């Protein structure tokens with residue numbers, strides 16, 4: 001079988017990750033995949049099936065079988081920490097090996113339940129373990145971006161009915177993140193202010209698109225939401241990554257995540273959804289001080305209730321049947 005690798009598309013300026021070892025599973029069809037996940041492999045007692053833990057939290061209030069949350073390497077990783085970068089040029093093409101990290105965070109020992117069924121303290125424990133892993137991975141100077149994504153439900157790419165996230169460390173900056181960072185830097189150079197701080201100020205003053213507001217965080221439906229009921233959770237205080245905010249803010253962040261999950265469940269009939277963290281890249285090669293002042297971390301929440309069209313994927317064109325003001329008003333009124 002051909003070796004996997006990363007190849008750069010010079011026309012679109014994107015890196016594509018090739019994983020030829022996965023082609024067999026793809027061809028064998030979904031029925032076999034579904035059968036494989038009848039049993040939850042993330043519950044206490046079957047830890048040996050998922051490999052040795054990188055990190056384990058043991059909050060005595062919520063621990064079962066010696067852990068309240070745990071992180072381990074993905075069983076079929078798309079990137080590997082032991083690989084060398086091995087960058088190569090071939091005519092006008094570039095490639096490198098699958099250097100990076102791919103980890104799974106099981107945020108609770110409890111099977112089959114969503115964020116809405118966990119307590120704020122349990123959610124906070126899951127956030128803290130992610131926070132610890134990001135801090136560790138950011139020290140590896142070979143990485144450029146640490147991605148954290150939660151995929152809940154099959155339509156969102158979730159494969160197991162358990163509250164978990166995936167952390168991936170990439171040796172390049174993802175194009176959407178690069179674009180956002182460039183836009184924030186351009187705004188900062190022009191105004192010497194953070195674009196996202198200014199967006200928060202305007203949203204807090206307009207109040208039309210606010211879904212939920214807590215002391216340290218606000219959840220909004222973005223002004224130009226791409227997807228119906230899309231939300232962004234923003235820390236009110238400027239920071240590159242979650243650890244720039246005070247530790248006490250973690251509980252507030254857990255509180256707002258729980259509220260949002262309740263709204264998804266009770267308002268939108270428990271849709272599949274993705275939560276995507278947007279952090280400042282590491283070792284970008286740019287002006288680190290300007291980037292820290294210009295970029296402001298946030299979390300995007302995308303309910304997967306509409307089909308992502310070819311126009312969205314290929315042309316970046318989005319058609320949204322819901323005005324964000326209406327979506328925010330609807331979600332604001334949904335309570336537990």
Ligand SMILES: [Zn+2]
Pocket residue numbers: 194195196197198237238239294295296
């Ligand atoms: Zn800011």
